[in-house]
Amino acid sequence: MASIALKSFVGLRQQVSTEKPHYFFTSQSQTRPPRKLKLQVLASKSSPRLTNRNLRVAVIGGGPAGGAAAETLAKGGIETYLIERKMDNCKPCGGAIPLCMVGEFDLPLDIIDRRVTKMKMISPSNVAVDIGQTLKPHEYIGMVRREVLDAYLRERAKDNGAEVINGLFLKMDVPKDGVSPYVLHYNGFDGKVGGVGEKRTLEVDAVIGADGANSRVAKAIDAGDYDYAIAFQERIKIPDDKMAYYEDLAEMYVGDDVSPDFYGWVFPKCDHVAVGTGTVTHKGDIKKFQLATRKRAKDKILGGKIIRVEAHPIPEHPRPRRLLGRVALVGDAAGYVTKCSGEGIYFAAKSGRMCAEAIVEGSENGKRMVDERDLRKYLEKWDKTYWPTYKVLDVLQKVFYRSNPAREAFVEMCADEYVQKMTFDSYLYKTVAPGNPLQDLKLAVNTIGSLVRANALKKEMDKLSV
Amino acid sequence: MSISLVLFSPPTQPPLLFPSSPSKPYLTLKPHLSLRPSKFLTTTKASAENGAGTSPSAATALEIQPDQKVAETPQQVVQKDESSVGANGSAGAVETEEDKVLSQFVDPKWVGGTWDLSQFRKDGNTDWDAVIDAEARRRKWLEGNPETSSNDAPIVFDTSIIPWWAWMKRFHLPEAELLNGRAAMIGFFMAYLVDSLTGVGLVDQMGNFFCKTLLFIAVVGVLLIRKNEDLENLKKLLDETTFYDKQWQATWQDEKPGSSKN
Numbered sequence: 001m002a003s004i005a006l007k008s009f010v011g012l013r014q015q016v017s018t019e020k021p022h023y024f025f026t027s028q029s030q031t032r033p034p035r036k037l038k039l040q041v042l043a044s045k046s047s048p049r050l051t052n053r054n055l056r057v058a059v060i061g062g063g064p065a066g067g068a069a070a071e072t073l074a075k076g077g078i079e080t081y082l083i084e085r086k087m088d089n090c091k092p093c094g095g096a097i098p099l100c101m102v103g104e105f106d107l108p109l110d111i112i113d114r115r116v117t118k119m120k121m122i123s124p125s126n127v128a129v130d131i132g133q134t135l136k137p138h139e140y141i142g143m144v145r146r147e148v149l150d151a152y153l154r155e156r157a158k159d160n161g162a163e164v165i166n167g168l169f170l171k172m173d174v175p176k177d178g179v180s181p182y183v184l185h186y187n188g189f190d191g192k193v194g195g196v197g198e199k200r201t202l203e204v205d206a207v208i209g210a211d212g213a214n215s216r217v218a219k220a221i222d223a224g225d226y227d228y229a230i231a232f233q234e235r236i237k238i239p240d241d242k243m244a245y246y247e248d249l250a251e252m253y254v255g256d257d258v259s260p261d262f263y264g265w266v267f268p269k270c271d272h273v274a275v276g277t278g279t280v281t282h283k284g285d286i287k288k289f290q291l292a293t294r295k296r297a298k299d300k301i302l303g304g305k306i307i308r309v310e311a312h313p314i315p316e317h318p319r320p321r322r323l324l325g326r327v328a329l330v331g332d333a334a335g336y337v338t339k340c341s342g343e344g345i346y347f348a349a350k351s352g353r354m355c356a357e358a359i360v361e362g363s364e365n366g367k368r369m370v371d372e373r374d375l376r377k378y379l380e381k382w383d384k385t386y387w388p389t390y391k392v393l394d395v396l397q398k399v400f401y402r403s404n405p406a407r408e409a410f411v412e413m414c415a416d417e418y419v420q421k422m423t424f425d426s427y428l429y430k431t432v433a434p435g436n437p438l439q440d441l442k443l444a445v446n447t448i449g450s451l452v453r454a455n456a457l458k459k460e461m462d463k464l465s466v
Numbered sequence: 467m468s469i470s471l472v473l474f475s476p477p478t479q480p481p482l483l484f485p486s487s488p489s490k491p492y493l494t495l496k497p498h499l500s501l502r503p504s505k506f507l508t509t510t511k512a513s514a515e516n517g518a519g520t521s522p523s524a525a526t527a528l529e530i531q532p533d534q535k536v537a538e539t540p541q542q543v544v545q546k547d548e549s550s551v552g553a554n555g556s557a558g559a560v561e562t563e564e565d566k567v568l569s570q571f572v573d574p575k576w577v578g579g580t581w582d583l584s585q586f587r588k589d590g591n592t593d594w595d596a597v598i599d600a601e602a603r604r605r606k607w608l609e610g611n612p613e614t615s616s617n618d619a620p621i622v623f624d625t626s627i628i629p630w631w632a633w634m635k636r637f638h639l640p641e642a643e644l645l646n647g648r649a650a651m652i653g654f655f656m657a658y659l660v661d662s663l664t665g666v667g668l669v670d671q672m673g674n675f676f677c678k679t680l681l682f683i684a685v686v687g688v689l690l691i692r693k694n695e696d697l698e699n700l701k702k703l704l705d706e707t708t709f710y711d712k713q714w715q716a717t718w719q720d721e722k723p724g725s726s727k728n
Contacts, residue, residue: 122615124605124608124609124612125604125605125608125621126608126613126615126621127621127622127623127624128615128620128621224716226713245617253615255612256609257609257612258612292612295612295613295614296612296613296614296615297614297615298614299614299615299616299617299618300614300615300616300617317710317713317714318713318714318716318717319716319717320713320716320717321716321717322717323717339710379717379718383714387714390710390714391710391711394710398706404605404609408605408625412624412625412626415624449626449630450625450626452633452637453625453626453628453633454625456598456633456636456637457598457601457602457605457625458605459637460598460599460602461602461603461605461606461609463602464602464603464606465606
């Protein structure tokens with residue numbers, strides 16, 4: 001992370017906003033329907049009541065975000081449509097979910113293939129630190145297969161009354177006022193594989209875009225772009241004796257050889273391991289990084305056979321616009337992946353749920369039309385709840401993934417029990433716990449010490465080469 | 467130990483991994499192209515060329531002849547016509563040994579995954595400078611030749627065993643001397659300049675608020691700007707700290723001025 005090219009993405013917004021005059025900018029705009037009610041700060045109470053029908057909402061994308069959103073909407077009495085293009089999609093993903101997700105989303109325990117209770121952090125000079133001693137017996141990181149998790153959430157949404165449509169979303173027609181429906185154009189597959197599908201349309205009152213990193217809904221609302229990392233992963237089937245080592249252990253490799261701004265990993269899956277790495281700034285060298293990761297793990301994955309190679313983009317930060325009119329983005333489509341750890345599943349599901357809850361509340365269980373202010377409530381709640389988490393992880397990434405000395409210091413710090421406890425507490429329960437001030441101070445001193453030592457060694461190393 | 471298996475891709479794999487080696491007359495099975503450069507990786511550790519991802523075909527050609535041991539992998543169906551199986555066995559073993567020896571950092575003072583401090587004695591005390599040098603050499607070696615992390619030989623060296631005064635004596639004091647020297651030179655010159663321009667002596671300068679501010683700026687400047695590049699780095703650092711916040715708040719920028727955001 002030598003020098004980040006800080007593109008002025010804010011310019012993106014201004015460019016966009018001058019292109020199309022968005023109707024919601026000015027509340028005095030003539031394009032708004034004559035809302036006989038006065039301009040109030042209260043949102044939903046001023047929206048017109050729907051007659052003869054409930055609110056119709058479409059959720060585009062049937063991953064964790066879409067599934068969670070559809071379930072909450074359906075439970076709230078809203079006419080829900082979930083559009084997913086590939087029902088058995090086996091997504092390339094680390095597959096790690098925090099403990100709180102199991103409780104919050106009532107996940108059955110058989111969805112979880114493995115419970116990881118130990119992690120090994122390996123520094124550029126191969127100093128290996130074990131973390132996880134502070135975990136209590138009931139705490140673990142769950143490893144899931146995405147196809148299993150996604151299917152379960154979709155099924156549950158269906159059971160609650162959502163209509164699951166197998167189709168590929170193409171585009172949508174944005175209405176000119178606040179009551180006309182959005183018209184979605186999609187290719188309906190009806191479960192047929194390989195066909196082109198037939199063109200269909202669907203009229204809905206609000207849309208939740210949960211269609212992932214290459215979101216078409218985001219394109220439809222000119223949400224803007226984000227920087228993204230490429231994560232490259234190989235699934236390797238290793239001999240049983242080597243697999244026993246990874247029974248409940250995951251590894252993280254850091255180093256310039258493995259990735260200049262991310263980490264390489266070995267995550268255990270149901271009966272094989274996933275070895276991968278990622279990068280934002282040097283996407284062209286990803287294969288080189290992957291080789292280096294395999295090399296660093298060589299002893300432990302010897303004799304393994306690669307059964308699958310996959311890659312996917314990971315958003316680095318939220319899109320400049322996450323909401324327009326009655327269309328909101330959630331999950332990867334919005335860019336809710338944390339820095340430093342690259343975690344996205346929990347935040348996708350949680351944001352889907354939060355957005356759906358905002359719609360349910362704003363529409364009074366589907367009786368009223370929603371408008372942008374109702375959806376903005378979801379953004380407010382999201383930013384307020386999770387901003388500290390994102391910011392802390394961003395700071396950690398900036399400080400510790402900068403260079404090899406920083407990574408050495410990072411691994412050294414991970415050996416500290418207090419650090420392990422704080423890390424796992426915040427990861428498993430998704431709260432930034434304040435902790436003990438005295439120990440925080442000691443931690444700060446130790447961190448600075450580690451960084452100073454590592455950088456001093458780096459200066460010596462540079463002298464050696466010259 | 468069949469090292470090659472790990473680096474082997476199944477035949478169904480499109481050979482897009484290593485596009486630089488399109489056609490090799492020696493290879494009779496195209497999909498196994500992907501194996502070539504990875505063998506290149508294991509056999510040329512001595513030359514410390516690890517650019518396996520973009521293996522130059524010229525260099526691989528050199529390796530093809532001694533590299534016939536690829537036949538030892540069961541997935542490899544062909545290569546029988548290349549060289550005798552007997553040679554493969556022994557050649558493979560040799561390569562393994564060579565591989566093991568070359569790929570690890572070896573040093574007589576590096577014992578059991580850490581530096582053996584008893585070997586660093588000098589005049590009855592531990593020579594911490596030598597320990598620092600040794601660790602720097604080890605890390606430098608690993609940077610150029612990353613090796614596998616092994617469970618059998620875990621590395622447990624922690625830099626905090628080197629006492630704080632050793633670090634200070636070695637790194638902090640020379641830099642401190644440099645910076646203090648700069649500060650002293652600037653201070654003397656500025657004091658003289660201000661005195662000659664305004665007639666205010668040194669003691670009176672210290673009492674003046676404006677002069678105190680200048681002094682503060684001078685000290686901060688000496689501390690923060692040590693190299694020419696530091697000016698740019700500091701600006702970038704400042705941008706960095708607020709960049710992520712700006713990205714998150716972007717969605718609120720077209721919000722009506724009524725509702726506020728942090």
